[in-house]
Amino acid sequence: MAGLAASFGSGAMTNSFAEFDQAKLLLVIGSNTTEAHPVAGAFIKRAVQKGAQLIVVDPRFTGIAEHAQTFVPIKVGSDVAFLNGLMHVIIKENLQDQAYVDAHTTGFNELKAKVAEYTPKKAAKIAGISEELLVRVARQVASVKPAMLIYTLGITEHTCGVNNVRSCANLQMLLGNVGYDCGGVNPLRGQNNxxxxxxxxxxxxxxxxxxxxxxxxxxxxxxxxxxxxxxxxxxxxxxxxxxxxxxxxxxxxxxxxxxxxxxxxxxxxxxxxxxxxxxxxxxxxxxxxxxxxxxxxxxxxxxxxxxxxxxxxxxxxxxxxxxxxxxxxxxxxxxxxxxxxxxxxxxxxxxxxxxxxxxxxxxxxxxxxxxxxxxxxxxxxxxxxxxxKHSGTTCLHKDGCFTCGMGNFQALDWTPPAEVPDKKYPLVLSTGRRLYHYHTRTQTGRCGGLNDLLGQETADISLADAALLGVADGDLVRVSSRRGQVVVKAKVTPQVPQGMVWMAFHFREGNANWLTNPVYDPISLTAEYKACAVKVEKA
Amino acid sequence: MAKPTLTLNGKVVEFEPGQTILQVAQAVGVEIPTLCYLKDATPTGACRICLVEVKGARTLVASCAMPAGNGMEIQTDSQAVHTSRRLNIELLLASGSHNCLTCEKNGDCKLQALAYRYGITDIRFAGQTQQYPKDESNPLIVRDFSRCILCGRCVQACNDLQVNRAIGYGYRGAASKIVTTGDRPYQESDCVFCGQCVEACPVGALTEKKAVGLARSWETKQVRTTCPYCGVGCQMWLHVKDGRVVKVTAVEDAQPNRGMLCVKGRFGYDFIHSPERLTTPLIKGEDGQHHPATWDQALDFVAKRLKEIKKKHGADAIAGVSCARSINEDSYNMQKLFRGVIGTNNIDHCART
The missing domain is CATH 3.40.50.740 (Rossmann fold)
Incomplete structure (x- = not known):
């Protein structure tokens, strides 16, 4: 919220769900939409079915990624570098909406100077993707107007959460996509209220x-x-x-x-x-x-x-x-x-x-x-x-007239997560929610049927790491961090890239929060649930 | 440019290019009965209930799938249409086990309603031999293919609305059946239990397992509300009988969900009736255990302790965490209490991102 408020003058989703299936290009970043916001996910999938382009940026090959023409598997916590890299290419190839930038924003020159440092080579290296993919994505997002950006907690739950949000805002202002139907910067809220x-x-x-x-x-x-x-x-x-x-x-x-x-x-x-x-x-x-x-x-x-x-x-x-x-x-x-x-x-x-x-x-x-x-x-x-007499507002900052007057670009540097893998804890733990339960299961755990569909926590690991550890799907593993350890079943899945463990916090036993790192974004004080270092052993 | 027109039951009406005959009729308030038609999905024309007569056409046409054409002359309730619809309903009734007495859909069944409307009392055709056991193997959805009329609405809902692509048509001829990949049970398939297939089913082939036997459709009161889980804010009907929520369905055509729900929204309601609910204020005793108390005891005790702590340590020694799941009015009152009465801005909530 703090990030969008600083960029646009209002910390809320700029557009509306009714536009999701009308959009022509959707960039979904850090959002496991089909599990965390299934109905919003359905509208995105409907847009694709009608011919829209979908780019999904996520370390995991999530359910929504299956529907994307372009899947960009960036490393956990590399978002600012990746987005700066996109903007580098866009400005270098003069694909930005300069008229919009001139009329509606401030801080472009500082942004331009900053992203000039993030060459495709540098950005792609930090993000763990190929230069060719980065350049292709930059051209693709710039090719359709307006393009809609959707993010969730994969963006915010980092020590650089506010910077991640502001980078999303930077990109969308650069492309002149804020203030139009089927465009904007759209955070999907995790909780109903x-x-x-x-x-x-x-x-x-x-x-x-x-x-x-x-x-x-x-x-x-x-x-x-x-x-x-x-x-x-x-x-x-x-x-x-x-x-x-x-x-x-x-x-x-x-x-x-x-x-x-x-x-x-x-x-x-x-x-x-x-x-x-x-x-x-x-x-x-x-x-x-x-x-x-x-x-x-x-x-x-x-x-x-x-x-x-x-x-x-x-x-x-x-x-x-x-x-x-x-x-x-x-x-x-x-x-x-x-x-x-x-x-x-x-x-x-x-x-x-x-x-x-x-x-x-x-x-x-x-x-x-x-x-x-x-x-x-x-x-x-x-x-x-x-x-x-007012009938409400579906789209904020109409035609680039921002709530705060001018939209504010912010030149930002990438910073790594507070705790990165090392010899002792060689894997990155990232956490989130699964489809069949909600948070700590206080409610869904007491609903008939849902526990039958998902009855216990698992540690999701890649096929490659499973092979290295000699762990088969369903084996018990001990996952430990500097703060604690849990013993859970391993789920060996192609969704997760090598080097990553993914867990949820639905169950008291095996709860990922025995392991997560209590470090916070300096402005929003949102915790870094998406990245800490762990090791996995056969239990 | 002038809009194209057609003649509907003798009356000239305008339409938008691309509209189907059914859409044109609906727009001007002419009712055409439908069964397989599902709004927002690609029409299949499978059930042949929405047939109409178009002058010059070789046969009756399915109005849900036929684009309106300039100058068309259409009869929606001619003798030929009536006879044909009646025959099709009879055939559907003959195609399976449509015993209404114990069916969950009784009173809310489109086929039953059509049979009633067209006065069908006897079925002239011998029943089908194909019989299926009820599939009750998953925890949420009962599949009873002996009641299935193969209208395909569930397939449309799964593929066109939710785009989960878990079910489709399988087998051929009299053995036709709605199947998952490899005809596996739902829980072994790509199904994510959104239950949109149940919502779409016009008959009793797909029903909510948790609602079985709890209420007949006419016994429930429906209360519209907003889903309590994620931030989409789906609109839903709570079906209530005798002080209990027995079922949840989506509100059709409502923003933002346009008739869709997910597994948690549709099936995650019964926690409210859990026997584990807190039903009385509790105060921790000297023994470290929680003991029941009256509201006055608990409220007085809290007020007394807050006063003491404020007096001794100041208001900023008190802090509050509000709830991002509960209603706005609760959060408003909590922050008002902290700011205006206790005297501190130490009020926050869990998801401040």
């Missing part, structure tokens, strides 16, 4: 609607609306909260609906933090590995037991409806926060999801001003939607 949680200001530096905490006028606005004095300085991001728990400066933590003990890198360290904090509160629908540490657990109403809204990747605010009653004494989460506020001396007026949205959220966040429950009955509305 990541966009919404950001929009609502569940971030330490912004109020709802991305109004900055450090901006005096914004603060005054919320002080007046809420009838309170508000703190002036930005709060802590999650990894900083963990540091605070470890060093004792954070005394109380409230965890709402997250199973941090399985999802964060380096489980041992995370559990140490959760154990150390003086007072831990959890809202959840199930007992989890995280609620074990809680001093108080509030039983929450689940999806389908409460009325509210989600905001999807394409900024569409959609209704979520109550269909059944919550079990026992479980209550909506908004009610729990409201009750605690009341006990701390603040009585809040809004008594339902609709009242919270209509009377507070949509009044306080300008981009959501025209979105009211009464307008969300069917397909919802895409923000920005500033007033109740």
């Amino acid at each position: 990541v966009q919404g949680a950001c929009d609502m200001g569940a971030l330490p530096n912004v109020y709802p609607g991305y109004q900055k905490v450090e901006d005096k006028a914004a603060r005054a606005k919320f002080e007046e609306a809420w009838g309170v004095k508000l703190p002036k300085k930005n709060g802590l991001m999650m990894p900083q909260m963990f540091e605070g728990m470890a060093d004792g400066s954070i005394k109380a933590l409230w965890v709402f609906g997250e199973n941090l003990a399985n999802t964060e890198p380096d489980i041992r360290h995370v559990e140490h933090c959760l154990e150390s904090v003086e007072f831990l509160i959890c809202n959840d629908i199930f007992p989890t590995e995280t609620t074990r540490f809680a001093d108080v657990i509030f039983p929450a109403a689940a999806w389908s037991e409460d009325d509210g809204t989600f905001s999807n990747s394409e900024r569409r605010v959609q209704r979520v409806r109550k269909a059944v009653e919550p079990p026992g004494e479980a209550k909506p989460n908004w009610w729990i926060f409201r009750e605690v506020a009341a006990r701390l001396g603040k009585e809040w007026k809004s008594k339902s999801g609709q009242e919270i949205w209509d009377k507070e959220v949509s009044k306080l966040a300008p981009a959501l001003g025209g979105i009211k429950y009464s307008r969300l009955e069917n397909d919802g509305l895409q923000w920005p939607c500033p007033d109740t």
Whole structure:
């Protein structure tokens, strides 16, 4: 989010899912679309079926790669070098949209000078591909206008995540592809309401609607609306909260609906933090590995037991409806926060999801001003939607008129992952999600049938490494990193290139996060889930 | 340039070049019954239910597959059309085991509805000999080929809509059957269990295994909602009976998913009814165990502890992690509590990328 906001002035997906199967060329980078976003993947496949060109850039030969005319198997964490290499070729062969660049962007000369250093030879070497392939991809993306770029966590979950995102933005601005239907830079959100949680200001530096905490006028606005004095300085991001728990400066933590003990890198360290904090509160629908540490657990109403809204990747605010009653004494989460506020001396007026949205959220966040429950009955509305006559926005930065005025190029250097393979830990571990489960299986693990389709974690390794290790498909292997080790079954698969191990974090046993490296992008503080060094032995 | 026209049941109507006769009829509100037609997929013309009479044509034509032509004269409900449709429905009914009493699709079956509409009470043709055992070998989808009418909608849904290419037509003649590669069970094939084939099946040949026996179609209330898993935000119907969600289907023609769902969206709903749900507030006792408490006890205790910690260490010693899965209104209230009541901006959530 931070990356796109810096480049374009808005940190959201620029275009819409409705355009996916209309696009003429799609560049999919760091996205295992068919497993992580299957319906979005279906639209991409439909585009190919109708004749669109598809380029897939990924270390693994994923399901979506099977549909691509061009598959580019770059090395884990080489994205900036690869994208700089593409831009080098594009500028050298004068394939950029110079009129667009001149009219709508700043920083082109610095970008040009920087990417001049990334010759095809250099970029291809870092990316582990042939020069010929790099040049061909550069010409191919420049050959169709507009071309659509789609990325997911393969771009962001790196210590250089923000730089990866900004490089994607650089490429699309260079080609004049931002601000048009079937173009743009399109991050697919991993969770149903990541966009919404950001929009609502569940971030330490912004109020709802991305109004900055450090901006005096914004603060005054919320002080007046809420009838309170508000703190002036930005709060802590999650990894900083963990540091605070470890060093004792954070005394109380409230965890709402997250199973941090399985999802964060380096489980041992995370559990140490959760154990150390003086007072831990959890809202959840199930007992989890995280609620074990809680001093108080509030039983929450689940999806389908409460009325509210989600905001999807394409900024569409959609209704979520109550269909059944919550079990026992479980209550909506908004009610729990409201009750605690009341006990701390603040009585809040809004008594339902609709009242919270209509009377507070949509009044306080300008981009959501025209979105009211009464307008969300069917397909919802895409923000920005500033007033109740506005029909929503499918494509941001229309015709290159960026939210921030001019689009900002940023000249960037490639940096390797924080931990790279060495003699002791010779393989790269990359992690993600598989089709049949969702995150820590708190929910999907309790759905009939899904455990039958995928019942345990595996370590996916290449045929070449399997042969070197003397491991056959289904053999138990021990995967270890500097932080921990797990014993899991090996899945020997042509999807994975030599030198890589790929795992997920769905199961407590064999969870990849016993191994992952708790190092973060310096701006977004997103963890480097996609790269750490491991070794694999026959167990 | 003037738009091309054709005559539909005696009325002149305009159309867009490239539209099929069916699309032209739908656009002007003339109903033509269909069975195998699947929106957004290549038409197959397999079932012969949408037949219409086109003046000068050698035979009746399948309106779903026939492009509209300038000057065409079309009858959608002539005697010839009616007789032919009736015969085709009879043949479909005779082609398998269409016993409605215990069929999951009873009340929601396109073939049943057509038989009712065309008043078919007796079937003049002897039944097929080809019988198939029910395939219940996978955990999510029941395949009962004795109810299959070979309309091919499942094949279109798999290949044209989801583009998973897991099923197609196999064998020949009376032995024709919908198959995976090598006619293997779903779980040994390329199938990814999106269930789009089930959604597309107009009869009871493909049904949701988890919904078997839970509700007849007319007993459920349908509630539209948004999928709780990934960031696509698919629109779905929850089929609810007696306070339980018994089935999930996609909302047709809705943005952003246009009638599609994936395996998690379609089959990942029953966690809400798990007996392991938390049903009462819990407070950790001296013994390190969690003990049930009333809401007042738990809320009072939390408020008291937060006050104490704030007084002793300041508001910035308190931090919160919100949820990227729950509704906007929950996240809004949580950040409002932290900022406006506790007095700290230490509020974040898990996926800040």
